[in-house]
Amino acid sequence: MRKMWVLFVSGVLLLTTAVFAGCGSEDASTGDKGSGDKTLVVYNCNPDDWTAPIVKEFQEQTGIEVQLVSGGSGELMARVRAEKDNPLGDVMWGGSGDSYVALSPYLQPYKSTEDAAIKPEFRVEGNAFYNITMDPYVIAYNTDLVSEAEAPKGWKDLLDPKWRGKISVADPAKSSSTYAVLLTMMDRLGGDPAIIAQLVENLDGKIASGSAAQIKALSDGEYALTATFEEAVMKYIAHGSHMKIVYPAEGTAISTGGIGIIKGAKHLENAQKFIDFAMSKGVHERFTNYQRRSTRGDIGAPSGLPAVTEIVYEPFDTKRAVDYKETFLQLWREAAMK
Incomplete structure (x- = not known):
């Protein structure tokens, strides 16, 4: 997938409470700083042009501090596997659907509140992960x-x-x-x-x-x-x-970009909230601004592109x-x- 397509995102502050850390920098486990259940660590291999605004809005709505650990999909998925006995991330975001199939043993199934809105052909049996975009x-x-x-x-x-x-x-x-x-x-x-x-x-x-x-x-x-x-x-x-x-x-x-909860996530409840938010209609309506197609059945194609039914x-x-x-x-x- 599609994600298809891998960028390394440099450190950038969304808010004074939001930290963006590249791979090889400080371990995700050190980013909590006593915030307890108000912390979420997301392994992100998407471009920040469309993911940063989503994270910013999620933080503002929930008060949950999001730390993005950015890198290539292969690199971050290898990290998920290597950390299986002590996961340092909570959510894996980005990378193609076929990569998530192979990663499924390391993911925590979760039925999102938005599950029914996804086009049937893009739903994942068992909800090990979600197809969030299609391409x-x-x-x-x-x-x-x-x-x-x-x-x-x-x-x-x-x-x-x-x-x-x-x-x-x-x-x-x-x-x-x-x-x-x-x-x-x-x-x-x-x-x-x-x-x-x-x-x-x-x-x-x-x-x-x-x-x-x-x-x-x-x-x-x-x-x-x-x-x-x-x-x-x-x-x-x-x-x-x-x-x-x-x-x-x-x-x-049509390929898909995925998102899923890492098995053993230390901030499971926050990870579930993030999945529900990322898969929501309000978020997916903005995908079209970035030439991205939503996997939801109630969202149309970006301007200038044919509907997927065509x-x-x-x-x-x-x-x-x-x-x-x-x-x-x-x-x-x-x-x-x-």
């Missing part, structure tokens, strides 16, 4: 290099030799989001593993350093096409980049993604070495 996988093209008439219509166009060397894609072994997109491409084209080698050949040896780099390269005009998340492209478009989105004709998948899609199959990853990556490596 379709799309194709994007640079409008300075590609006309609307010649723009791709679907996944199969990425295999067309006319785009050889003009497609910006990261190494799926290094980018979980790119892996999810390319697995979706393969599945929507019939599931033939040979598609992996065909795509690698069409990349002509050009691999981006990461998922963020591949979108920047498209925006800068270094490449004509990319395959990525909708939200990542919309951010660039909102800042003036000359790009357009294509929802593949063959259909696509997109041919299936929820991303997280279990398949976890089970098939090593096979996919082995086929990718073999094709890249030829």
Whole structure:
């Protein structure tokens, strides 16, 4: 998921009572300072442009002091596992749904007061975690290099030799989001593993350093096409980049961003309050301001984007993604070495 997409957030004060600490800084356990049940530690791997206002409002409404420990999803989830006997965090926030499936043994199930409002296809059996945002996988093209008439219509166009060397894609072994997109491409084209080698050949040896780099390269005009998340492209478009989105004709998948309570959380009641708040309608209504889609059934799409009902899609199959990853990556490596 989607989260898809990993930023390291520098320390910033929301309020005089709010502390933002990067990974490797003071341990979360030292942030309590006698505040007792008015403390909450959140491991956060989301950008602060939309999470900081949510945290600020939660603090103001509840009086609970929130400490955000920020870092990449892989880093923070590894920390959750390492701390299983003595959890220093209460909530894990951010990272793709498939990552949460693997993390479920380390999460505390909780049925939120907002559970019924979530679209049925995005509910999690057993409530081990919640899908808070959703993000379709799309194709994007640079409008300075590609006309609307010649723009791709679907996944199969990425295999067309006319785009050889003009497609910006990261190494799926290094980018979980790119892996999810390319697995979706393969599945929507019939599931033939040979598609992996065909795509690698069409990349002509050009691999981006990461998922963020591949979108920047498209925006800068270094490449004509990319395959990525909708939200990542919309951010660039909102800042003036000359790009357009294509929802593949063959259909696509929708990834999710997750949030969940860490098993053994020292501030369990506060963690439950935070989940209820983060999943509430009032909070999700503001997601559209940040080009993010809500998983709630009563919230529409961000301005300028089609409703999810207008997109041919299936929820991303997280279990398949976890089970098939090593096979996919082995086929990718073999094709890249030829």
